Amino acid sequence: xxxxxPPKSKGxxxxxxxxxxxxxxxxxxxxxxxxxxxxxxxxxxADDQASSQTRSPVAIRLCSDLQQVSRKAQxxxxxxxxxxxxxxxxxxxxxxxxxxxxxxxxxxxxxxxWADVLVLKCTTCGGKKKFPVGAxxxxxxxxxxxxxxxxxxxxxxxxxxxxxxAVQTSTEIDSNTG
Ligand SMILES: [Zn+2]
Numbered sequence: 365x366x367x368x369x370p371p372k373s374k375g376x377x378x379x380x381x382x383x384x385x386x387x388x389x390x391x392x393x394x395x396x397x398x399x400x401x402x403x404x405x406x407x408x409x410a411d412d413q414a415s416s417q418t419r420s421p422v423a424i425r426l427c428s429d430l431q432q433v434s435r436k437a438q439x440x441x442x443x444x445x446x447x448x449x450x451x452x453x454x455x456x457x458x459x460x461x462x463x464x465x466x467x468x469x470x471x472x473x474x475x476x477x478w479a480d481v482l483v484l485k486c487t488t489c490g491g492k493k494k495f496p497v498g499a500x501x502x503x504x505x506x507x508x509x510x511x512x513x514x515x516x517x518x519x520x521x522x523x524x525x526x527x528x529x530a531v532q533t534s535t536e537i538d539s540n541t542g
Pocket of ligand 1: 491
């Protein structure tokens with residue numbers, strides 16, 4: 365029996381799975397916000413009950429489903445989506461509701477502005493996510509400018525030194541030595 369290849373579908377492959385992950389994420393976010401807002405309205409004295417109400421079990425279930433779908437189908441989730449989900453407890457991280465957001469700088473005296481790190485802490489499980497904010501992202505390997513020893517005219521974009529002045533100084537050095 366010969367294998368008949370299915371006709372190639374146009375557009376995004378596994379579109380229905382993308383739709384499913386999007387729906388799961390939106391539903392989980394909605395439920396998380398609903399639960400969090402209900403908890404905020406409640407009596408602040410009832411802390412013991414409130415802590416159990418902060419997390420919606422349905423939202424966590426939806427989030428774990430979302431993770432499973434993405435793993436099974438090998439879907440690459442968007443960066444925003446990944447950054448707003450806790451890896452440990454599958455809570456949707458909403459700053460101010462289910463997560464706390466602070467900027468940390470662990471450099472000596474906090475002097476290095478590029479050492480700023482955004483720390484998103486899950487209030488449910490205490491898990492932390494860290495994202496660099498001050499540092500400039502290193503360009504991809506293919507985008508990097510390769511400076512070879514033979515070709516000295518190639519300058520990186522970050523190089524502020526003008527090529528003309530560089531040539532002048534080199535000639536001056538030559539005249540001094542010669
Ligand atoms: Zn968590």
